[in-house]
Amino acid sequence: MKHPRIDQSSTTKKNAPAPLSPSILTLQRQIGNQAVLQLMGGAKKRVLEEDEYEDEEGTDEVEVKEHITKKVRNLDGAPVTKEQPKPTTMDVEDESEEESEDEATPVLKGKRPGFTTASKRAAFASTSRDPKYGVTIGNYRKPKLKEINGAMPHRMSYNDIRNNAQKLVEGKETAADFNRWTDRFITAGKEKIEKRKQEQAGNDSAGKLKQLIADMEESQRDFISARDKLAANPTDNSVFKAFIKQANSFHANVPDVGPHLGVNNPVQENAHMHVETVEEPQNKSMETEEEGEEKADKTPAPPKLTRRLSIMSSQVRRMSIGRISAYPYDAKGNLITTDGSTVSLDELPEEDRDAIKQHPKKTVKGYDPDFTFGKEE
Numbered sequence: 061m062k063h064p065r066i067d068q069s070s071t072t073k074k075n076a077p078a079p080l081s082p083s084i085l086t087l088q089r090q091i092g093n094q095a096v097l098q099l100m101g102g103a104k105k106r107v108l109e110e111d112e113y114e115d116e117e118g119t120d121e122v123e124v125k126e127h128i129t130k131k132v133r134n135l136d137g138a139p140v141t142k143e144q145p146k147p148t149t150m151d152v153e154d155e156s157e158e159e160s161e162d163e164a165t166p167v168l169k170g171k172r173p174g175f176t177t178a179s180k181r182a183a184f185a186s187t188s189r190d191p192k193y194g195v196t197i198g199n200y201r202k203p204k205l206k207e208i209n210g211a212m213p214h215r216m217s218y219n220d221i222r223n224n225a226q227k228l229v230e231g232k233e234t235a236a237d238f239n240r241w242t243d244r245f246i247t248a249g250k251e252k253i254e255k256r257k258q259e260q261a262g263n264d265s266a267g268k269l270k271q272l273i274a275d276m277e278e279s280q281r282d283f284i285s286a287r288d289k290l291a292a293n294p295t296d297n298s299v300f301k302a303f304i305k306q307a308n309s310f311h312a313n314v315p316d317v318g319p320h321l322g323v324n325n326p327v328q329e330n331a332h333m334h335v336e337t338v339e340e341p342q343n344k345s346m347e348t349e350e351e352g353e354e355k356a357d358k359t360p361a362p363p364k365l366t367r368r369l370s371i372m373s374s375q376v377r378r379m380s381i382g383r384i385s386a387y388p389y390d391a392k393g394n395l396i397t398t399d400g401s402t403v404s405l406d407e408l409p410e411e412d413r414d415a416i417k418q419h420p421k422k423t424v425k426g427y428d429p430d431f432t433f434g435k436e437e
Contacts, residue, residue: 107286172218173301174306178284179309182275183212185268187317193399194434196315201318209432211320213398214313215372216245219329220385221307226247228294241383242287244375248312249280279311312372316398319433323400326426330388331375331419334370334398335408367407377415384420396424400431 177200184197195210197203205211214221224241227233256273263316286303295301314333316325324332369377377385389395393414394402405413 064318073100086222088132107364115337116287174303174362175212175314176279176305176309178275178278178282179311179314179327180212182272182311183314184314185272185275186315189268189272189317193317197317205317205320206283208317208434209320209322209380210317211324212314212316212330213318213324213332213397213406214308215332215370216313216376217331217385218308218377220331220383222304225290225300225307225384229292229300235294238291238294239287241379242307244378245307245310245312245372246280246284248289248375249276249283249310252312253277253370276311279306279309282306283310312375315372318398320398320433322426322428322431323396323433324398326424327388327396328420330383330386330424331376331386333373334375334397335395335396335401335403336370337369338366339364366409367403368409369412374412377412377419379419381418384419386420386432387416388424390427390428391423391425396427401431402429 124155132401180203183202184203186201188196188198195208203210224233226240228235228238253276256269256276260273283306286299286306288297288298290303369372387395390402392402394404396402405416408416419432
């Protein structure tokens with residue numbers, strides 16, 4: 061399977077660097093500090109490139125962090141500064157909210173929590189049930205996303221969720237402000253659950269659908285509970301972390317699986333819209349008989365195909381200016397969607413188009429129009 065290339069500086073380092081060994085100190089004396097640092101950096105990159113995807117237990121993404129500055133001292137005690145590469149999103153299994161206690165490793169402070177079991181199971185079930193994806197994920201515990209270049213793309217990015225919640229914690233916004241934007245999550249969640257229940261009413265074999273609805277309802281309850289607790293206790297760090305975990309995994313915001321390398325990976329910090337193509341019935345025009353009387357033609361006209369934002373995407377585009385960091389576009393000026401396709405804003409309804417245009421625009425250089433997704437034939 062062909063996988064799009066990613067920036068080779070994209071790595072994730074979880075632990076503080078180990079002390080220099082005697083052999084490294086000897087090498088340092090022989091060839092100099094800068095050469096040793098270059099060798100160490102190259103070895104580190106090769107190791108991390110091997111961990112490009114998630115392990116077999118699940119999927120998650122690690123929060124993107126800014127460049128880290130690591131200080132190493134020369135033999136005479138003078139500090140040598142080495143700038144380390146910036147890590148990017150990788151699929152890993154990490155259900156923990158724990159942060160590093162090692163002050164020498166600031167990169168892990170505020171680490172993105174893992175997806176909850178309910179959110180993963182719901183996303184994998186939704187993707188498998190919809191034939192347009194062409195993907196079946198039989199085991200949510202071992203989804204094998206590496207084989208299909210898959211990830212769970214956010215509609216509102218994790219960074220935007222965390223940054224907006226942080227405004228409440230820092231006293232820059234009120235609980236009313238916080239509730240206003242999080243209400244959009246709740247509204248989208250209710251609509252998606254109701255849509256699945258309507259589907260369930262006409263389904264004879266609804267066992268898996270029943271579990272999907274149960275997972276969505278669990279996510280809905282947990283999000284509302286965590287949201288309300290943070291609104292009431294914004295200075296409680298444990299409450300803040302609990303909200304971030306539920307918001308990161310909210311069923312309507314990560315409802316499915318999409319292509320990772322070439323699409324989700326370079327777009328991860330931006331609002332990532334899902335655009336649906338829907339059929340709208342049309343009434344065939346009236347035909348006039350020779351005697352001048354009008355007669356309705358009962359032959360149905362071909363349905364009109366319309367492009368529109370999905371349920372959660374519609375709520376995200378309603379966010380106030382400043383809540384969304386940017387919308388991602390390709391080099392041609394088309395919006396990059398969660399399934400990897402691009403769409404011209406002119407194809408969207410006027411209200412969607414006008415709302416998106418009010419937010420910042422970012423051209424994503426890492427987008428690959430030839431991305432791979434799904435199983436090879």
